[in-house]
Amino acid sequence: MNNIYMDNGATTPVDREVIKAMEPYFDQLYGNPSSFHSFGREARNAITEARDEVAQLICADEAKEIVFTSGGTEADNYAIKGVASALEGQGKHIITSAIEHHAVLHTCEYLEKERGFEVTYLPVDEDGLVDPQDVKDAICEETILITIMLANNEVGTIQPIAEIGEIAKDAEVIFHTDAVQAVGTIPVDVNQLNVDLLALSAHKFNGPKGVGALYIRKGTKIKKFLHGGAQERNRRATTENVAGIVGLGKAAELARKSLNKKREQLTILRDKLINGIEEKIDHIKLNGHRTKRLPGNVNFSLRYIEGESILMKLDLEGIAASSGSACTSGSLDPSHVLLAMGLTHEIAHGSLRLTLGKYNTEEEVDRVLEVLPRVVEDLRAMSPIYNR
Numbered sequence: 385m386n387n388i389y390m391d392n393g394a395t396t397p398v399d400r401e402v403i404k405a406m407e408p409y410f411d412q413l414y415g416n417p418s419s420f421h422s423f424g425r426e427a428r429n430a431i432t433e434a435r436d437e438v439a440q441l442i443c444a445d446e447a448k449e450i451v452f453t454s455g456g457t458e459a460d461n462y463a464i465k466g467v468a469s470a471l472e473g474q475g476k477h478i479i480t481s482a483i484e485h486h487a488v489l490h491t492c493e494y495l496e497k498e499r500g501f502e503v504t505y506l507p508v509d510e511d512g513l514v515d516p517q518d519v520k521d522a523i524c525e526e527t528i529l530i531t532i533m534l535a536n537n538e539v540g541t542i543q544p545i546a547e548i549g550e551i552a553k554d555a556e557v558i559f560h561t562d563a564v565q566a567v568g569t570i571p572v573d574v575n576q577l578n579v580d581l582l583a584l585s586a587h588k589f590n591g592p593k594g595v596g597a598l599y600i601r602k603g604t605k606i607k608k609f610l611h612g613g614a615q616e617r618n619r620r621a622t623t624e625n626v627a628g629i630v631g632l633g634k635a636a637e638l639a640r641k642s643l644n645k646k647r648e649q650l651t652i653l654r655d656k657l658i659n660g661i662e663e664k665i666d667h668i669k670l671n672g673h674r675t676k677r678l679p680g681n682v683n684f685s686l687r688y689i690e691g692e693s694i695l696m697k698l699d700l701e702g703i704a705a706s707s708g709s710a711c712t713s714g715s716l717d718p719s720h721v722l723l724a725m726g727l728t729h730e731i732a733h734g735s736l737r738l739t740l741g742k743y744n745t746e747e748e749v750d751r752v753l754e755v756l757p758r759v760v761e762d763l764r765a766m767s768p769i770y771n772r
């Protein structure tokens with residue numbers, strides 16, 4: 385039996401078609417996009433095509449609203465620090481949520497600690513949902529930015545972004561969403577969502593690592609934070625990662641063309657996994673909203689189990705899973721997301737995330753449903769506090 389990869393929330397395998405599209409840009413079409421000659425032109429054209437693809441995937445009005453970055457983290461940093469720098473004369477208040485990815489949370493904390501901003505971290509309910517009314521109530525004269533994620537990376541909960549966007553628009557406050565987990569997996573339309581800024585990352589939807597984009601709605605007040613050359617219409621200096629951008633463009637095209645099919649397929653597998661786990665294992669709790677959740681996300685708290693030990697056991701069985709987000713694994717702190725959703729430290733520690741991608745099969749789900757109950761039973765048998 386081959387190893388089973390169910391950690392697509394951390395990253396996804398690169399699609400063969402994406403690799404094929406990227407390959408010539410390493411050793412044949414290697415020109416610098418800023419160069420005048422034909423090599424440069426080829427690279428420039430490839431970037432233009434990729435920009436069109438990304439714009440189409442998120443329904444942007446114009447391709448020039450897309451700025452390529454080194455990934456989701458940079459796109460979030462650019463959005464938040466960029467608006468903060470552009471508007472700090474007008475106000476120094478930012479609204480975010482307690483369950484954001486660290487790319488957003490740590491950026492907000494930096495602005496708080498080092499640059500005198502005030503940040504409101506909105507709470508979430510037990511399903512991980514932000515209440516749009518809380519956003520409305522938190523807006524004050526000084527508010528210059530709202531940043532709330534579209535879908536959570538740990539528990540998969542999808543936020544009411546369109547509604548929050550409407551509130552931001554009415555209050556004339558710039559609205560950013562971290563859509564890194566959502567783009568390429570569920571339909572994303574920047575106009576329907578009423579967002580001014582949106583971060584995405586190629587490696588979450590079968591593109592390469594180290595490349596992403598920030599959507600910047602035309603007219604949004606934002607300052608660049610990389611200074612140097614005039615690349616990306618003078619919005620992000622450094623010679624473009626041409627092959628990576630081509631890969632992102634190809635991944636965006638493939639995602640757009642198969643979005644509905646992928647979503648349906650992942651939802652079926654996800655629900656089979658959730659139902660099977662609930663049927664076969666006691667003392668568990670599904671984390672995240674049951675229906676308003678990413679199609680590929682399964683996250684359970686398992687009582688009397690310690691997170692790391694279950695990952696080790698599953699790994700020995702050839703199953704790759706995670707206990708939360710890849711970025712927090714390795715730290716002994718329980719997930720800030722689960723704590724914000726009201727879980728106790730003890731229960732938050734025993735959480736298991738299985739995230740499905742387009743290459744997972746029903747047989748793999750069946751295998752996990754066969755292995756997981758046994759692994760849980762073995763671990764609980766060793767627990768001094770578990771009493772059958």
Ligand code: PLP
Nearest residue numbers: 455456457485487537564565585
């Ligand atoms: N935001 C969310 C919600 C994520 O899940 C991730 C990656 O795990 C990031 C941001 C960071 O993206 P990248 O790895 O491309 O920097």
